[in-house]
Amino acid sequence: MPNDSEVRTAVAPPGSTAVARLRSLGSGRTGPLVGIVVVIAVLATWPLLAANPYMLSAGVIVLNFAVFATAWNLMGGLTGYVSLGHIAFFGLGSYGTGLAVIHLGINSFVAVLLAAIVVGLISLLVGWAALRVRGASFVIVTIAIVLVLLLVFQSWRSVTGGSSGLVVPRPFPDMLRPEHHRVFFYIFLGLLALVLVSYLVVDRSRLGQALKAIREDEDKAQSLGIPTALLKLAAFGISCFLTAIAGGVYALWFGDLDPIFQFDVVLSSQIALMALLGGVRYLFGPLVGAIIVGSALEYFLLNFGETQFHLVATGLLLVAVVLFAPDGVLALGAALIRRLGPSATSIREMSAADVRAQQDERAAARGAGAGGSVTEEPSERASDD
Amino acid sequence: MPGPDGPADEQVVLRLDEVQAGYGKAALVLRGFSVEVRRGEIVCLVGPNGAGKSTVLKVASGLLGVRSGTVWLNGADVTGAKPQDLLRRGLSHVLQGHSVFREMTVEENVMLGGYTVDDRATVMDRVEFVKSVFPVVAERWGTTAGLLSGGQQKQVEFARALMVRPDVVLLDEPSMGLDPKRTAGMFEQVSRLREAGVAVLLVEQNARRALEMSDIGCVLDLGRVFVRGPAAELLADPQLGDLYLGGRPGGDGAAAS
Incomplete structure (x- = not known):
């Protein structure tokens, strides 16, 4: 092979071990768990750094987005079914929590759980219908769900308070505002840990493997006997349940629900944008995206007020992501690290080196003189044996 | 003709009886097609484009329903069964x-x-x-x-x-996208399936090569079996060679590549 020597020299041992270490960090058994602990610990310092209550509340909003986007990714990232209507389940979770606290008089956090369970069950019914279609049709169905719910919650004044909103009693009535933000920051942080671990567990499970197979080729997955319809529904249900918890806690924090915000299609697509921007194939992708988009939205609001400017900016960002970083900024970062590495190897060259090492080993074990004429395919060597 | 209670022969893994099938409201693709695959045997379907070769596999694996006729798998009537059920009963389909x-x-x-x-x-x-x-x-x-x-x-x-x-694997155009050298290797792998005790129902454009390693050949045209027999005999038939195997003469010419 003429390119044999090139491949050999391109792969320097120190570089390849660095890449291998990087890869093992992403795929090891304990690596991601340690990563979650570190990330949560770093984020936990924010209330100490935040200069004023506004910065603290901005932190709560960004964390809320991060929980939402990670929960979204459990469906959108793992199965490739992009839902632009996930806010439907966020809104249902928040209204469900508010109504349960008001009418049942139960503990606020029990109400969150109760509402999330009910919403999870509703999502199974919705998913059963919506997941019959794929691609663009699925996207449109999910948007339609939000628009229907928006109308229902605006019109059904006797229950939801309509456009004048629903005031949710606070779980800590005696607490002052900065303290309130601080407490909810840590509650959302705990929620983020829960959602990240949930994603990790699903990702590593047989269910996760099957979902990724569906993402790549649903027909092929089906031909292997994978019950695709059932597993998609399971992923959708888990994702919506976690989304509803985020909505419920949001209701307790914000204390005032308005259908126009709780069923906001624009915010819903921004959640998807966060996940896509960060990288849907990465555990921390949606979190990174939420921090970027969430901070940007707050920045625009602060500097330009209630204009439509942030919508334009969001649109431009979405275009930029699709054009220049279709796999997200984390993928971009990983590629950059690989390129800056001393060996400058691509994955293909790495595996070619692996093969060669194996071939050399086998040649040595055999003790035959075959080492000189190494063919490029171990398959053919194997079948020659 | 098998009786209404199906093939009694233990050695028959997969059997299609007088199957009629088609897509939507369009005309039938299969018009009374029958085939039998026995344990550890490679059966190769050959025929021109549009003869219904892939449709046979879709019917056998439950991806496409039949209008009439019966599908038997390991002696059981599995007509209309879902792909997942067939998979559990020992049929694997490589799309x-x-x-x-x-x-x-x-x-x-x-x-x-x-x-x-x-x-x-x-x-x-x-x-x-x-x-x-x-x-x-x-x-x-x-x-x-x-x-x-x-x-x-x-x-x-x-x-x-x-x-x-699986007891039987359905292979649909396994040589698609492979160069001649890889194709040769692939056919060798198919033989390995047989050595592993698996029956194979194979559809191949590369008819001559496929027949060379098959036990039984089955020439399909217009949704029916045109001719069926031991693969070696089909290869040796000069008329078939002209019509379906790339126009080269059979007999002594078939051995030379």
């Missing part, structure tokens, strides 16, 4: 053009093949088995499947199909 899951590793691909197998120990046994049949699978276990060559991907695909320990 045309669909290959491995390119973004997943060889390991993940093979394990997905065993998704319907619940017992962990059985799965691990079969992993060892498919690794022994297809060495590439063992050698490239942790590699992303999309980085393998076309021929290697085919082996991963076959290994994946073997994870359910």
Whole structure:
């Protein structure tokens, strides 16, 4: 092979071990768990750094987005079914929590759980219908769900308070505002840990493997006997349940629900944008995206007020992501690290080196003189044996 | 003609009886097609484009329903059964053009093949088995499947199909997208399936090469069986060679490539 020597020299041992270490960090058994602990610990310092209550509340909003986007990714990232209507389940979770606290008089956090369970069950019914279609049709169905719910919650004044909103009693009535933000920051942080671990567990499970197979080729997955319809529904249900918890806690924090915000299609697509921007194939992708988009939205609001400017900016960002970083900024970062590495190897060259090492080993074990004429395919060597 | 209670012969794994099938409201593709696949036997379907070769496989694997006729699998009437049920009953379908899951590793691909197998120990046994049949699978276990060559991907695909320990594997155009050298290797792998005790129902454009390693050949035209017989006899028939096997003369000419 003429390119044999090139491949050999391109792969320097120190570089390849660095890449291998990087890869093992992403795929090891304990690596991601340690990563979650570190990330949560770093984020936990924010209330100490935040200069004023506004910065603290901005932190709560960004964390809320991060929980939402990670929960979204459990469906959108793992199965490739992009839902632009996930806010439907966020809104249902928040209204469900508010109504349960008001009418049942139960503990606020029990109400969150109760509402999330009910919403999870509703999502199974919705998913059963919506997941019959794929691609663009699925996207449109999910948007339609939000628009229907928006109308229902605006019109059904006797229950939801309509456009004048629903005031949710606070779980800590005696607490002052900065303290309130601080407490909810840590509650959302705990929620983020829960959602990240949930994603990790699903990702590593047989269910996760099957979902990724569906993402790549649903027909092929089906031909292997994978019950695709059932597993998609399971992923959708888990994702919506976690989304509803985020909505419920949001209701307790914000204390005032308005259908126009709780069923906001624009915010819903921004959640998807966060996940896509960060990288849907990465555990921390949606979190990174939420921090970027969430901070940007707050920045625009602060500097330009209630204009439509942030919508334009969001649109431009979405275009930029699709054009220049279709796999997200984390993928971009990983590629950059690989390129800056001393060996400058691509994955293909790495595996070619692996093969060669194996071939050399086998040649040595055999003790035959075959080492000189190494063919490029171990398959053919194997079948020659 | 088999009786209404089906094939009594234990050696018959898969049998289609007088099957009529088609797509939507369009005309029938299969107009009374019958075929029989016996244990450890490679049956090759050849015929011109549009003869219904792929449709036969779709009917056999439950992806397409029949208008009339019967499908038998291991002596049971499975007409109208779902692909998943057929998979559990010992039939594995390797789809045309669909290959491995390119973004997943060889390991993940093979394990997905065993998704319907619940017992962990059985799965691990079969992993060892498919690794022994297809060495590439063992050698490239942790590699992303999309980085393998076309021929290697085919082996991963076959290994994946073997994870359910099927009695019969349906192969739809396995040589598609492979160069001649890889095609030769692929045919060798198909023979390995037979050595592993699996029956194969094969559809191939590369008719002459496919027949050379098959036991039985079955020439399809216009949705019916045109002629059926031992593969060697079909290869030797000069008229068939003209009509269906690329126009080269059969007999003495067939041996020369």
